[in-house]
């Protein structure tokens with residue numbers, strides 16, 4: 001093979017379209033011809049740089065939420081009748097401060113004493129499923145944010161007179177705190193907090209998980225803490241307790257990625 | 271846990287689950303490509319949304335476990351082309367040369383920049399001109415741009431690209447070859463304008479074409 005035969009084949013060769021025998025023949029020429037080798041390297045370089053330059057654009061979280069919101073069936077039964085519960089598709093921010101609950105003083109006390117003490121997610125039955133389903137609904141629904149990030153203090157303060165438990169937002173590595181709103185899980189008032197990690201949305205919900213039971217086979221011990229990891233509808237949902245509050249984390253990342261996220265953000269219990 | 275109300279609900283849930291597992295993970299790839307097709311964020315979002323909703327509607331016809339990514343790209347590419355045609359009809363004038371037939375827009379290449387390898391300099395284009403690469407790509411006519419994006423951004427094989435855009439493999443090869451060189455010559459121009467490359471670059475006026483796989487294989491058989 002001569003250079004003039006090889007040159008028109010460079011693209012096809014670099015694109016990996018030749019079979020093994022054919023490639024062998026081309027590589028024989030390449031090993032003997034530094035000129036063509038250089039051109040092949042140049043083309044490989046080009047392809048790699050082109051990809052690097054254009055990849056890494058991730059679909060905006062809003063787009064993702066909008067598409068999934070139109071595709072997935074919402075779980076709205078029962079909830080609409082409860083006037084203390086937000087309709088899932090509600091478009092407007094809710095009444096602020098109209099929530100019955102503890103006084104600000106009582107909440108301050110609560111958050112003071114609720115030092116991050118570890119409570120095992122009670123092992124046993126299968127009461128988690130509605131919680132997991134609803135956590136995914138909140139994650140995929142395109143609900144308006146009522147308080148915007150990125151300052152976690154601002155969001156934690158906003159919830160003070162709205163929920164009856166202390167809000168301590170976990171700090172995730174490389175995460176952008178988008179904002180938060182009131183939500184509900186199993187007719188319990190919950191805080192919904194949205195993060196963006198490298199273009200992937202992570203939804204964290206905080207709620208009172210008293211009486212919440214988790215199937216033992218879903219429980220993993222991560223850095224001394226029992227965490228329930230559940231895969232459903234392509235989403236990974238993690239449930240854990242921290243400082244007497246139950247946290248759900250929902251995202252479409254792998255279980256390993258979720259584990260990584262959890263071990264970096266929740267310190268080991270005392 | 272509530273039992274599903276009826277079979278229909280259950281089937282719908284199954285479909286949603288399969289779609290979330292197989293199709294949704296490709297949304298970022300679709301978006302990255304849509305950005306370079308539509309040339310702006312809003313239009314790219316609209317295109318991805320339209321394609322994904324269409325894909326969900328037809329998802330019952332998609333054979334699970336086959337090439338979902340290629341299937342989604344085919345839907346998105348067709349959606350894009352159809353929208354272009356509609357836009358053209360509405361305006362009664364061509365928006366840009368993307369919609370002219372191929373024969374009317376042969377792009378004159380003075381030389382083949384790929385054959386004048388720049389050694390270490392070819393990665394320089396990308397380092398120096400991140401935005402210029404995007405801009406140069408926008409100037410590459412659609413038929414060429416789409417194959418370069420499918421091959422070099424998404425890593426599809428020739429056969430997959432042929433299926434996505436409904437042309438023979440030979441056409442994929444020649445468009446890819448030409449598309450890459452149009453883009454490279456545009457970047458060379460930028461580099462010269464900016465003074466990163468000297469004006470004196472050996473010109474290779476001979477028009478080179480990729481050898482078709484069949485020709486190559488025939489020659490091997492006979493020679």
Ligand SMILES: [Zn+2]
Pocket residue numbers: 002003006029033035036037
């Ligand atoms: Zn050679």
